[in-house]
Amino acid sequence: MNMEINKMAGALLGSLLGVMGLGMFSDVLYAPDHMKKAGYDLPAGEAASGKAAAAKPAAEPLPVLLAKADAKKGESLVKPCMACHDFTKPGVAKVGPPLYGVVGRPKAHVAGFAYSDPMKAKGGDWSFDELNKFIADPKKDIAGTKMAFAGEKDDGKRADIIAYLRTLADSPVPLPKAEAKPAEAAKPADGAKAAEHK
Ligand code: HEC
Known part of the structure; x- marks a missing residue:
């Protein structure tokens, strides 16, 4: 009985670790992309819609x-x-x-x-x-x-x-x-x- 609980706990822990590991791994994989988008797209979009009138005459x-x-x-x-x-x-x-x-x-x-x-x-x-x-x-x-x-x-x-x-x-x-x-x-x-x- 105890052994089985231990096994289940172990399996749970193992899969939790696996999920965490995957999460961290994918963060590393995808984070640079997200950051690129946030850095370039947002300010450009804002400038185009909001300040276009002010920017054009110049x-x-x-x-x-x-x-x-x-x-x-x-x-x-x-x-x-x-x-x-x-x-x-x-x-x-x-x-x-x-x-x-x-x-x-x-x-x-x-x-x-x-x-x-x-x-x-x-x-x-x-x-x-x-x-x-x-x-x-x-x-x-x-x-x-x-x-x-x-x-x-x-x-x-x-x-x-x-x-x-x-x-x-x-x-x-x-x-x-x-x-x-x-x-x-x-x-x-x-x-x-x-x-x-x-
Ligand atoms: C819906 C009617 C309407 C349209 C469309 C319209 N106007 Fe006018 N416009 C007027 C009125 C009314 C006045 C007088 C405004 C006042 O006294 O405040 C005026 C005044 C003017 C004046 C000043 C004239 C003066 O003797 O001081 C100019 C310049 C002018 N309009 C150019 C244009 C141009 C160019 C267009 C098209 C791109 C145009 N308007 C479209 C009704 C119109």
Whole structure:
């Protein structure tokens, strides 16, 4: 009787040890893989979803995007805008103000159009940079704007749209200089504005 209990205990202990050994063995086998995944995948995923908006402008400054933008593509990309905006000269007010000549003109400039108070209060001209921010996310750029448009999030498409808007003028505003130096990425806004205050 005692012997049998001993045998059973021994067998149990033996298999426990075996399981523990296997566990340790597989930890050694697989741990490096787990660690690789945790180290590389997680932060990359977070950066891509969360900080993409902040990271993009530095990578492709607006003047660079505008330099390679395609106004023809922009012309078809403004189809959704046409529900609310007239692009012809001089144009008529629809839900939104007519946009012929909008690049470089003061904000909320169309006489007789009932702009929202936040739009009237914003001030300044529609520089390339200001248009870029507004079209990307109207409600974020000008909280309380009447423009019910979600925004064009794609940097390249937005540049195409702005390039097209630029052509809607008797004498189009010169494109901002695309400087090669990445350090100057934050500056073009001021440069474009300064150029407008001739
Ligand atoms: C659902 C209607 C609607 C759509 C779609 C729309 N807009 Fe507008 N937009 C408006 C309204 C309304 C205003 C006036 C906003 C205010 O006063 O707050 C406006 C204002 C503007 C202004 C400022 C004009 C000025 O005279 O100061 C620009 C630039 C503009 N829109 C560009 C665009 C572009 C480009 C698109 C397409 C990518 C677009 N909008 C799509 C309704 C619209």
